[in-house]
Every structure is written in structure tokens, then in C-alpha cells.
Amino acid sequence: MPDIVVSRDELFRFARECFLRIGVPEEDAELIADHLVLANLRGIDSHGVIRIPYYLEGVERGYVRAKGEFKIVRESPIMALVDGGGGLGIPVAARAAKLVIQKAKAMGVSVVCARNLGHVGMLAYYTLKVAEAGMMGLAAANAPARVAPWGGSKPVFGTNPISFSIPAAGQPIAFDMATSRIADFKIRLALMRGDRLPEGVAVSSDGRPTTSPEEALQGSLLPFGEHKGYAISLMVETLSALLGGAPLSVNIVRHPSTQGGFFIMALDPSAFRDYGEYLADLERLISVIKSCPPARGFHEVLLPGEPEERMREKRLADGIPLEHSVWSMLVEVAERLGIELPRIRS
């Protein structure tokens, strides 16, 4: 059965209405809708509109608030600690990103930490905003514990994503990755489909390497890149939880609407050097990477984030395909809230 295909604008309209309907302020509903639809455009469907029913459920169950009071707890010209008032995470993180951009534009460097907020979604959403403002962006967030430290057999870290962006003459470069070897939702997918997992991605609750999705769900995911990825997970935990006083991953309620803390930094190259020279050096680096002859088994060398950028262009033109299982979730939400479904592309 082919996927349902909808346009970016129709999906945005639908997502926006869902959040308006449960009392989310208009600006916040638009930020969330813009974010989820961008995730689908970039092919990161796990962070797209599939989150709508979960975010709604998070509000119903009281894990997050439809409207949280955004408060600046501490502030200087170059830093801020913000409290999201327990609200849905995307609008809080988007405001934190706006703040870091303003401060770094004025001062060259800035760091903002946010605590007490829900799931912030796809970190590239925020680092891309920083790069579109002509600066490098670094973002990190911790999440409910699912990943064992290297050599361990119990979850200590969340999938603790990290994202970095590089402003360019054309489209910015941005990567955004979990520090687990594979994403948690891929385990759930394997379980649904009856597939085995690849080797080296999970351990059972008694510490044995496992390829069983059931055992992996009761056990732990493993960090990417063995002990080195473990170190990066710890860096993410430190920046996003310890620096701003957000909960440790082991203390976060586990639900797709929750998160720990959020860290974002912006660095303006023009504070350090001539921006035109920076761009020229970046173009040289891009050209060295793109002209690198591929290794056996590869067709070309891609920049980090390039597959997502290509997908965005394709889906903007051709529409966003939604799996039937996701579409059914949207149908259920539409009926419950009395919202018109996104028009299906013929």
C-alpha cells in the first residue's frame, strides 16, 4: 500500500490546528508545526508529525503544559539560563535559540541553557536557525535514560543528541545525531516487523550483547563509537543537564513528550576574522570533501546533513509521504479534535 502524500503547507496547517485546539498559544503552535513539518521534510520522520498524538497525550497526562511561562532565570550579555515553566519543549527551545542568536550577534559568542521543558524535537531545527543568522551553532539535549555507559549494562544516558551547524554561502551544513549507535524507535520498528537488530547496538538487562528487540527494550542501547561515543554522551549530559540544573537522564519521566535540559551555543566567525575569508576557506574545505574519491561500496562522499538537505528539496517538490500507521494516528487526532485532515495529494 503506497504512502499517503501531503504537501508541506497542508501538514503545517493541520499540525498548527491540533495544538491551537488544546490551548497552545498561536505563536507556539506555529513554532511546533513548523518544526515537526521540517523534520518530515528532512526525512527525520521519527521527529515529525508522528509526535503530534504523543505531545497531546503528554499535555493530557500532565507531563508537559500547553502553555508554560518562559522565564529568564539568569542573564548577562553573553549567557542566559531559562526556565520553560514545564511547557511543550519546542517553543521554549526556539526562544532559547532566538536569545542565543541575538546575544552572539552582538557579542560574538553566547550560550543559553534551558530547563523545565518538554521534548525539543530535532536539534538541527535550532542550529540551522543559528547558521542562517551567519553563525556556528552547537546544541545538545539529554533525554530519558536508554543508553548504557561503555562497559555497563544499565541505562544511564538518554540518546542524548548533539547538533552542530556551519554557516555557508549557500545552504548551511548541519549534523544532528543521537549519541546512541541506533535510535530507540528503530528498536520498536524492528519489534513490530519481527526483525532482528544489527550486532553491537544493544545489551540485554543482564549485560549480554543482544540482537533481540525485546531484550534490547528491557536492556540498554549502546553508545556510537564505543568508548569515544560514551565520552560524547557524557559531554552532552554535562552541557544539557549539569550546566543549567536540568534533571539527569536517569531522573526524566519516560514519555515521547519529555526531555531533560537543552544547551545551545552560537559562535560568530566574523568576531574572529573576515567573514568573506571564512566563507572562502569553507568553500575550499567543502570542495576537498566533495571531490574525495569514494571508497569501495560508496557512490560519493556526502557532507554531514547532505542526505537530509536533499530529502528536504525532494519532499518540498513532491510532497511528504506518511506511512499508513502514522496517517491512522492523524485520523484519530483529527476526529477527536474535530480538525480537517491534511488534503491528500492526488
Place this chain on the structure above:
Amino acid sequence: MPDIVVSRDELFRFARECFLRIGVPEEDAELIADHLVLANLRGIDSHGVIRIPYYLEGVERGYVRAKGEFKIVRESPIMALVDGGGGLGIPVAARAAKLVIQKAKAMGVSVVCARNLGHVGMLAYYTLKVAEAGMMGLAAANAPARVAPWGGSKPVFGTNPISFSIPAAGQPIAFDMATSRIADFKIRLALMRGDRLPEGVAVSSDGRPTTSPEEALQGSLLPFGEHKGYAISLMVETLSALLGGAPLSVNIVRHPSTQGGFFIMALDPSAFRDYGEYLADLERLISVIKSCPPARGFHEVLLPGEPEERMREKRLADGIPLEHSVWSMLVEVAERLGIELPRIRS
């Protein structure tokens, strides 16, 4: 044949005299000696006194200067771009670290980039200084090209190390790692010993996976953690070369005395929150990690940097063992420069 064992102080005395003898200013010679000896203490012997003959050679051949003029090119209360005047890298990077500490202590956040400097050695040397000053440190450096981008078959990145440190009530936590899967010197070691390489660490110059050290030397190393480690390598390249205008890895002269650019950042937790509460949360995180039951094949879960810290304590007490091949290099240097060798422990 057992290793030669020397004390920390004797090795420091010897290293200091070597650099004084070739015209390195006293303060710089002490910084370099302190750095190399700390690397040996921590068990990072590839960045210890084995570097002495290479740094001397770098000066003789004109890759680096015994005395470079340290110049601040741009500066604000929170950032600086420094030029090392082509000098030996360690004193330049140590001064950049001192600057970042002063600025972050005053302002909460600071970034310093350095360009035009030699090999900066072990990044943990600098991030540990930041952590000893009560702040989180992030350092990165690019290096002569040896690592292919993911999917590629020619060197584009250096082994591009990254280091992060976390201030604690006791010893700080610090990790310091190459973003290649294994270090370049391990390839040379395998070649000398006639060993094969592990799988997945290198490709030949025509893009085939290889376990031959000869082919790996002519080919490329691979990033750690596949495409995710590649993204981290690119982040290191961006922060250390593009931000401050240092050479790209592909443009750095290849010698053990050379480097690209150096990036260091300091973040003061007390600018964001109560420092005592920060320390209490960190202790909780450490205790969660250390009490994690080990996975099969492991005896205990270690913190990043914990093996190096244990080694430091052991070698401070028992002395620093030097392989005979390294000792012979020191004998040659001692004779050539007329310096008394480190006294051997009985």
C-alpha cells in the same frame, strides 16, 4: 628487556634543559617539559618525551620556531584570536588556555582561537587547566590530513582530537580523543612489529578496507563511529581551522612538530547556577555511572579519562617507564646537546 624507569622530576629536568639548549625561553621550556611529562604520567606515551627529538627536528628544519612572538590579533572581554608567530605549539596553546580561563572567570563564557603555531600535544593538558579553575573546558585542534571522510578514500582531516573537561569536587573528569578510529602512531607500531591492523580502521589508497599497516600508511585512517565520528571530525576542523583562519588539515606540512589551529572554550557553571548544587548533581551522576553493573567482558564501568588518571597516580609513585627505543632517542639527544640524562631509578 624491562623498560627504563625514571622519576617525574628527573624527566622534567631533562626535557626542560633540551629546550633551553636550543634557545627556547625559560618559561616556554618549562611549559613544554611539564606538558610532555604529564602525557607520560597519564600513559599517553605517544605525546610524551618521545616528542622531544621531533620538536627539536621541527625547529632545525624550520617547521616551527624556538621562540615565536605571541600576538593577540583580535580581542574582546569574551574572546580572542591569537597568533603564535610560528612558535612551538605547547607554550602558545598554554597561553591561549590561560587567556580563556581569565576571560571566562570574569564573564562566565569565553572562546580563544590560536593560529600559526606548532604541535599542541595532548589537549587534556589545557582542558584540565580549565577544569582546575572550576570550569568546563572544550578544546579541539586540526592536524596534517590522515583521515578520510566517511565513504571516502583520501585523507581530508587530521586525527583532529577533541577534549572536554568537567570540574569536580575531587579530580576533574577529562576526556581527550582522536576522531580517527585509531591513532596514526599505532599504525607505525604495527608496521615495526609486523602486526596486522584490526578491521575497520583504515582504507588503502584505492579505497579498499585494509588490515595492512603499509597500505594504511599510504591510504587513509577511518573516523571513529562511522558517519557520526566523521561529523565530529568536521566539527573539530571547523572550530580549529575555519573559525580562527588556521590552515585546513590538507594544507598542513606533515611532521610531528606541526599542527593546524587550536580552539579552546571555557564555561563557568557558577555563571548559570549555584556551584555547590552543580557539584552535588555531578556527584550523583558519577555515582550512577560508577554503580552501573558491568556488561559481559568488563570488570567495572570507568569514567572517561579514569584510566589516564589512575595511570598518573601509579606513575607518580612508581616512576615513568620508557621503552628502550624511546630511551635511545633521549640518549642521542643528550649526547648531541651535552645534557645529563635523567637518572635511572634503581
